Amino acid sequence: MNQSLDIMTAVGAAAAIRDGTMTVEDFARGCLQRMAAREDVLKAWAYVDPAAVLRQARELDKTPSLGALHGLPIGIKDIIDTRDMPTCHNSPIYVGNRPSGDAPLVETLRAAGALIIGKTETTEFAAAGRDPSTRNPFDPTRTSGGSSAGSAAAVGDGQIPLSIGTQTGGSTIRPASFCGVHAMKPSWGTISREGVKVYSLTLDTIGLYGRSIADLDLLAEVFGIGEKQQIPASVSGLRLAFCRSPEWEATEPPMREAFARAEDILRNAGAHVSTLDLPEPFNGLPAAHKTILFREGRTAFLNLYRAHHEILHEDFRHRVENRDGFTDQMLVAAYDLAAHCRTRFDSIAAEYDAVLTPSAPGEAPKGSGAGNPALNHMWTLLHAPCINVPGLKSAAGLPLGITVTGSRYADRQLLAVASAIDQAIAAAI
Amino acid sequence: MNQSLDIMTAVGAAAAIRDGTMTVEDFARGCLQRMAAREDVLKAWAYVDPAAVLRQARELDKTPSLGALHGLPIGIKDIIDTRDMPTCHNSPIYVGNRPSGDAPLVETLRAAGALIIGKTETTEFAAAGRDPSTRNPFDPTRTSGGSSAGSAAAVGDGQIPLSIGTQTGGSTIRPASFCGVHAMKPSWGTISREGVKVYSLTLDTIGLYGRSIADLDLLAEVFGIGEKQQIPASVSGLRLAFCRSPEWEATEPPMREAFARAEDILRNAGAHVSTLDLPEPFNGLPAAHKTILFREGRTAFLNLYRAHHEILHEDFRHRVENRDGFTDQMLVAAYDLAAHCRTRFDSIAAEYDAVLTPSAPGEAPKGSGAGNPALNHMWTLLHAPCINVPGLKSAAGLPLGITVTGSRYADRQLLAVASAIDQAIAAAI
Structure with missing residues (x-):
């Protein structure tokens, strides 16, 4: 891999692709090489199909720019539906699960030209239960953090420039801290969470990872969040x-x-x-967070409790049975x-x-x-x-x-x- | 059709099936006959496969009771994912769309023994755009109301005992009023809305239709909402x-x-x-409702605006472009x-x-x-x-x-x- 590719920001790569100084295929190939070289140690990926990625990369090279993300590889947390890859939630109930369509947020990324490069490891249902096997790019004896484990680690490790996670407790920002990545949990409700496994409607939020603040701003623009602002010349006076x-x-x-x-x-x-x-x-907010999380989790996982009781992880049975006794009041x-x-x-x-x-x-x-x-x-x-x-x-x-x-x-x-x-x-x- | 079937409550039918005085197949056949006889006039259904329904009914007759809804036919609003039927949202974008799985609420119904009998007509995305063609059981020159048009009309017409709708504005209760049906919009967050088209996370709520208050209570029990309460002997003193x-x-x-x-x-x-x-x-609540509806609708329909712009109904373009200028403030x-x-x-x-x-x-x-x-x-x-x-x-x-x-x-x-x-x-x- 060209050494520069693993530190190239999404904004920089988009410009290089636009200017014709780098092809989508070359960038994707570099990412795939780094992913393959590091996967044994880092275990960031739940699913990657390199041949399919390169096929799409070549298609994007032949297509006039679709938008601001044209040709940029993006990793998608494996609780988010993708039409051409499995979505398994790190759960034995969803092994080999193939959604029929993209989550709306994935469709929006593709419409802007993004190259969906693979599915990233996650804590089970981005909630509890099974941990991901992902390790920290800075020290493989340490965790990358969860639940957006693979999304944070893959960007932190220089494998890809952008990825999508989610946050219900601290699942985007904490792994970003552990992996040294720029990340954003936008205001609630600003990115569609349809087609994404639900834990808590009040708390679930889509999260963004990039190699710079400008990369996050690029994603915010694509998702139609607010309007671009002037960057202060320095922190002086802030x-x-x-x-x-x-x-x-x-x-x-x-x-x-x-x-x-x-x-x-x-x-x-x-x-x-x-x-x-x-x-x-x-x-009182920490206790309020837990009450909402566990009560809304009871609603979210009821079907799995009823229909897949024997293989449902104890953590989710705990929530559905409301064992901690969170009352309506x-x-x-x-x-x-x-x-x-x-x-x-x-x-x-x-x-x-x-x-x-x-x-x-x-x-x-x-x-x-x-x-x-x-x-x-x-x-x-x-x-x-x-x-x-x-x-x-x-x-x-x-x-x-x-x-x-x-x-x-x-x-x-x-x-x-x-x-x-x-x-x-x-x-x- | 046995004349009594079209007025039999879900609770009554469940008891008759449990006692062996009625088979699931007989009840389902009666419902299908009434549905077929009335469909030309009422247009309540987006999808029904009578042969598949009868096959499942016979299976349920051979199966020990799965739960409180064993053998009860239920209609599902066509914005809710079903693994064995299309889910088309009354939208040209989703013609023939086949979800790979059941929405969690559908899985919960099936786990309790319910017979999913078909998909009911809806306003496009349960939001705006295209009206359903459904008519009122009491006067076919009138509307059944929307957006849960078919769910309300099918129960109001005596075709089925139970159905599922949704409410974001008044989409469950208003059609119930128009069609003379017992219906409930439970408290927000008490029934999973995963696998259901999103319009507004703050407002979208699953709705229930039945032939009596006891039928609604039966569904509330299945969905784990609260605990059964003693019915007052009369309204005296209430x-x-x-x-x-x-x-x-x-x-x-x-x-x-x-x-x-x-x-x-x-x-x-x-x-x-x-x-x-x-x-x-x-x-101030009516204006607040509209602000939230239109702003959250902007998030919900962004992907369709970007990826299916030409065939997206003007009503949704309106929301995504925020033409009414609802500000963050x-x-x-x-x-x-x-x-x-x-x-x-x-x-x-x-x-x-x-x-x-x-x-x-x-x-x-x-x-x-x-x-x-x-x-x-x-x-x-x-x-x-x-x-x-x-x-x-x-x-x-x-x-x-x-x-x-x-x-x-x-x-x-x-x-x-x-x-x-x-x-x-x-x-x-």
Whole structure:
């Protein structure tokens, strides 16, 4: 593989394809080579058909540009329906499952010229049950994080420029932190989640991975989220709030150091840095998240419990039987608290250009577990856009991500601010 | 067809099958005969394969009872995926579309022994665009209402005992009112909507049709919604609030008379009847509903706009292009108002055993349009359970339904109260 291909951003590759300096086939071939070379160690992929990928790549080379993603390889999390590949949810119930059509989000990607290169490994139903076997690109004894394990690892490892994940707790942002990848969980409801396995309608959100903030902005544009914003020349003068969130106790020393380091870097670069302590009601959000997750999960997995009881993983039986006893009153209280805090967080966030918070408790843990979503689930429940800015690393050389978040639907403004933050951090390390 | 079959409730038929006094095949054959005899006039069905239905019926006759719905024929709205029948959404884009699997709710029905008898006509994507050709069982020059046109008409016409619809505006309850059918829109999130075409995640809700309140209760039980409640011996002593809602101006004289008649009947039967005027913020709910509907519809139909632009109906282009200019600020305000009113309505409704409100502006209109959802959309947005109690009729003999509603997740309590109300109205007319 041409060494440059594995660090080429999606925006850069799109330009090279458009200008005729690189063919779709060459880029796809480079990606496939890197995927094949690394798969034994990384195990990012649930399904790839190299011959079919190259056939489509050659077709795209012969086709006038379909759109902004023309010829760009994209990995799709294996809980998302694809018309030409299996969708197996890492579940024994769905072995060999062949959906008859693309999920709408996949159809939108194809309509913009994307090359769907394969299906990425996932935690079972992006929820619980079976872990993926995916490993961390920086240390194969460690997890890539879940549930969007393969999507994060494949981009983090330089195999592909773009991928799609999902987030219900912390399933996009946490793996991005562990794998050192730029990622975004957009505001709730901005990308169709039809044709994607449901866990919780209130929480499930499509997630985006790329090699730069501009790559994420490119995907946001394709999905019709907001309008392109001017990127600030620098962080100088930006109002940035550092928020430890109610889950700060879950953080470990390497993340605490990285978070302090980010604050120093951005202050030194001229940002107006302040500390944000969220008001008392926000302390109830972690419990509200769990109540909603488990009660909506009861609805989501009922059919599997009834029709595939013997092979359904214990974790899902647990939810359907409501073994933790979440009551209707608890569910209503959780919905109402979340709604209250959404309004308040919009007001709070409006006073800043961005709110920054840790993307994960610390380094990727050993093994193949999903990792602790404590630092992410609150923001998922708030429906707020979250962007993972990588770049910082622990003493051991492992990635530690910072989440840039803000008001609902400020996605594109936040991407512009995150771009300036990303540049400042990259310049300082 | 045995004349009694077309008025046999699902509960009654289930008992007859269980007791061996009726075979599944006999019941299915009776339903198919009535369907065939009436289809030219009523046009309720998008797809039926009588031979396959009878084959499955005979299988069910040979099988020990699978559950509470063993052998009961159920019609499925044609925006819901079925593994053995096409799912076409009344859209030219989906002609002949064959999903590879059942929607989870269909799998849950089958696991309880249900016989999926066919797919029912729908407004395009249960949203806008093309009207179904379905006519009203009481007057074929009139509409059955939409979007769950065929599901309501087939049950209202005595063709089948049970069917499944959906509601995003008023698509379950309004056709029930027009067709004189018992129907329920449960609390939001209580039945999986995976494998069902998405219009609005905040509003889309699965709807149930049956021949009695007990039939609806049977379906609620199968879907694991709440717990069975004792039915009051009569309405005597029940606290019933008559609520004209902010959309009262949309009602026509026949409904106004029916609503007053219901109040008289229930008062005379001993209920404590009162008038409920909702507080001022509720007046904003109709506009909030439209904002959410159109903005979430923009997300839902983006892929069709991009990939099937030429044959996509103008109504959906309208939404994707956001021609009405609904802003992010309007969307946030709509979400927040809805959340505020949900909490308040729960408190208000807790003071009564049920809140009653009209199910439609009046009689089914001439033609084949969906009808005006003004009397329904507020309750959909509130996520409140709604039950249509039929029985009342206009001077012209056309059905006029009353909605029985209440707090979120009070579904089974409300079904018990609705049963008493239903009996009181049936006894008085």
